[in-house]
Amino acid sequence: PPIAPVVTEYQAIARTCACGHTTKGQLTPEAVCSGTVHIGINASSLLVYLNTAHHLPYGRLQQVAADLFNLPLSQGSIANKLEMAAIAATPLKQVILDFLHHSPVVGSDETGVRVAGKRIWQWVWQNAKASYYAISEHRDYQTVADNFGENYAGCLIHDCYSAQNNTKASWHQLCHAHLLRDLQFVVDSTPGTGDAVWAYQLQHYLI
Numbered sequence: 001p002p003i004a005p006v007v008t009e010y011q012a013i014a015r016t017c018a019c020g021h022t023t024k025g026q027l028t029p030e031a032v033c034s035g036t037v038h039i040g041i042n043a044s045s046l047l048v049y050l051n052t053a054h055h056l057p058y059g060r061l062q063q064v065a066a067d068l069f070n071l072p073l074s075q076g077s078i079a080n081k082l083e084m085a086a087i088a089a090t091p092l093k094q095v096i097l098d099f100l101h102h103s104p105v106v107g108s109d110e111t112g113v114r115v116a117g118k119r120i121w122q123w124v125w126q127n128a129k130a131s132y133y134a135i136s137e138h139r140d141y142q143t144v145a146d147n148f149g150e151n152y153a154g155c156l157i158h159d160c161y162s163a164q165n166n167t168k169a170s171w172h173q174l175c176h177a178h179l180l181r182d183l184q185f186v187v188d189s190t191p192g193t194g195d196a197v198w199a200y201q202l203q204h205y206l207i
Contacts, residue, residue, distance in 0.1 A: 002070070003069050005043065005069060005070060005071045006040075011025075012024055012025045012027050037073075043069070044081050046069075047061055047081055047082065048081070048082060048085045058078050061078050062074075096130045096131070097125075097132050097149070100125055100130055101149070103127050103129075103130075103154055105127055105157065106125050106126065106169075107125070107126055107127065107157040108124065108148070108156060108164055108167070109123075109158065110124075110139055110143075113135075120135060121138065121139045121143070123143060123144075123147060125148050134147040134148075139161075139163065140163055141162070144163055148167065149168075151168065152169045153169070153170050154169065154170060155171050156169035156171075156172050156173070157173045157174075158173075158175060159178050179206060180206060180207070183199040183200075183202055183203045186198075186199035187200050187203075
């Protein structure tokens with residue numbers, strides 16, 4: 001069946017009596033705090049989900065809302081809703097970070113992304129149950145110190161990038177993906193040798 005938004009319009013009626021005093025009705029808290037347009041919890045959750053989990057930019061979110069849900073929205077309204085969601089999620093960021101700091105093993109990586117034509121860096125610290133993301137203009141150790149901190153007492157798994165190597169941790173482990181890649185280089189570059197056989201066997205052991 002077609003999806004149709006439920007729209008509620010609030011009106012604050014004002015009347016002036018013969019004595020000259022004007023009385024105005026009071027709007028509900030939702031109508032007061034949200035400006036001219038308030039997006040309900042279902043539509044808000046969907047916008048946040050599509051943006052954060054599926055990386056839809058504002059323009060495409062606007063198109064999806066209009067085409068699929070008959071919900072015309074300005075990009076400004078979408079931006080405001082995402083900002084409100086980010087503020088609401090701020091306490092959860094610390095919960096996730098604390099959980100990772102108490103975990104025996106954490107994996108970390110950083111990758112370049114483009115925002116408005118500019119290359120910046122998306123960092124992640126994660127394990128099987130939690131992921132902590134940070135966006136930074138830099139790919140340096142200061143980003144690690146500012147976001148992940150300098151008091152991790154477990155095993156950090158990562159590539160050989162210097163900022164990762166310098167991260168404070170009890171010990172470090174090179175990630176299996178990079179180990180397998182290095183071992184494949186040995187197999188490819190020394191075919192028919194004992195080194196190639198050893199590298200091949202170690203690959204299977206790690207897998």
